[in-house]
Amino acid sequence: MFQLYYWYVQSKVADALLVLDESGTIYYLSLGRWDLLVDLAKKDFGRKREYDLSPGKERFKNKMITRTITHVKQALDHPLKASVSCKGLKYKFVFGTALQKDVWTFLIERVGCGETSTYSEVAKQLGRPCIARQVGQACEANKIAVIVPCHRIVSVSGDLTGYRWGLNLKKYLLALEKHADQT
DNA sequence: CTTAAGTGTCTTT
DNA sequence: AAAGACACTTAAG
Numbered sequence: 001m002f003q004l005y006y007w008y009v010q011s012k013v014a015d016a017l018l019v020l021d022e023s024g025t026i027y028y029l030s031l032g033r034w035d036l037l038v039d040l041a042k043k044d045f046g047r048k049r050e051y052d053l054s055p056g057k058e059r060f061k062n063k064m065i066t067r068t069i070t071h072v073k074q075a076l077d078h079p080l081k082a083s084v085s086c087k088g089l090k091y092k093f094v095f096g097t098a099l100q101k102d103v104w105t106f107l108i109e110r111v112g113c114g115e116t117s118t119y120s121e122v123a124k125q126l127g128r129p130c131i132a133r134q135v136g137q138a139c140e141a142n143k144i145a146v147i148v149p150c151h152r153i154v155s156v157s158g159d160l161t162g163y164r165w166g167l168n169l170k171k172y173l174l175a176l177e178k179h180a181d182q183t
Numbered sequence: 184c185t186t187a188a189g190t191g192t193c194t195t196t
Numbered sequence: 197a198a199a200g201a202c203a204c205t206t207a208a209g
Contacts, residue, residue, distance in 0.1 A: 099192070119204055134192050136203040141193090155204070162203025170203095 005056040006041055007069055008034055011076030013176075014169060016145065017041055018072055019053065024064030025090040027051075029072065029144045031165040044143070048094060075146060095143050102126060103138035104148045111152050114177050118156045132156075140164055146173070 004027055009016045017037035019028035028044070030037050045053040056065075071089055091108075093101045106126060111117050119139075120132040139150040142164065151170045155161045163170035 097193075123204090128191090130190060130205095131192075132204040133190065133202065134204090137192065137201095138203095140203055150203085153203080157205090160203085164203080167203095 001052050002050055004045065004051050004053050005060060005065070006038065006053060007056040009069060009073050009076065011073055013076045013146075013173070014165070016072070016076060018069065019045075020065060020068055022060075022062060022065065023090070024068035025092050026068060026072070026144060026147060027092055027094055029147055031145050031169070044095065051094070072147070089147070091144060091147060093144075096138070096141055099131075099134060100138040100141050103135055104142060104144070107149050107153070108147070111149050113149075116152045116154050116174065119153055120156050122153060136162070152177075 002021065004019050004021055006017055006019045006028075009018050014031040015034065017028070017030045017032075017034070018026065019041060020026050028041060030040065042053060045051050068089065093104060096104070103122065103126070106122060110125065111122075118132075119135040120129070122135045123129055123131045126135075135153070139153055140162065142148050142150050145165055151163060151173045160167055160170050160174075
C-alpha cells in the first residue's frame with residue numbers, strides 16, 4: 001500500500017486538487033471546486049487497491065512536498081512559467097492505457113509553452129498518423145491538468161474543440177502563454 | 184456553413 | 197465478444 005496525499009492549491013487561474021507522494025512526485029492535478037474534486041479523486045484512487053489517499057496535513061510536509069506544491073502553484077499562477085518551473089518536477093501516470101501514457105509523455109516533453117499542436121500532428125509524431133481521434137481521447141482522460149499540456153492541442157482547423165476543465169480556461173491559458181512568449 | 188464516411192481505441196453491456 | 201462513443205479529419209454538398 002503506497003501512501004498518497006492530497007492538497008488544495010489556490011491560484012489565479014484555477015483552484016486545484018493536487019495528489020502527490022512523500023517524494024513530491026505528482027500523481028494527479030485536477031481543476032475545479034474543492035468538494036467535487038475530493039470526491040472525484042477518492043473515486044479514482046478508490047479503484048486502485050495499491051494506493052491509499054489521505055488529506056495532506058502541515059505536519060506531513062517535507063522539503064520535496066513543499067517544493068512541488070510551490071512549483072504547481074507557480075505554474076497555475078503564471079502558466080507562462082510553467083514550462084520552466086515544471087522542469088525537474090517529477091510525475092507519475094497511474095491511470096490510463098499504454099497509448100494514453102505515450103501521448104501524455106509526448107505532450108510534456110515535446111509541446112512547450114507558447115506552442116500549440118494539433119491532434120493529427122501529435123498522432124503523426126507518434127508514428128501513428130491515423131490516431132488523431134485517440135489523441136483527443138487521451139487528452140480527455142488526462143489526470144494531470146496543465147502540467148500535461150493538453151490545452152496546447154487544437155484541431156487542425158485551429159478550433160478549440162474541447163477541454164476537460166472548460167473551453168474558457170483553455171482559451172485563457174493559451175492567450176496567457178502566447179502573450180508570455182513575446183516577452 | 185453542414186453531413187457523411189473513415190478511423191482506432193476505450194468503455195460499457 | 198460486441199456495440200457504441202469519441203476533445204479527429206477529410207471530402208463533398
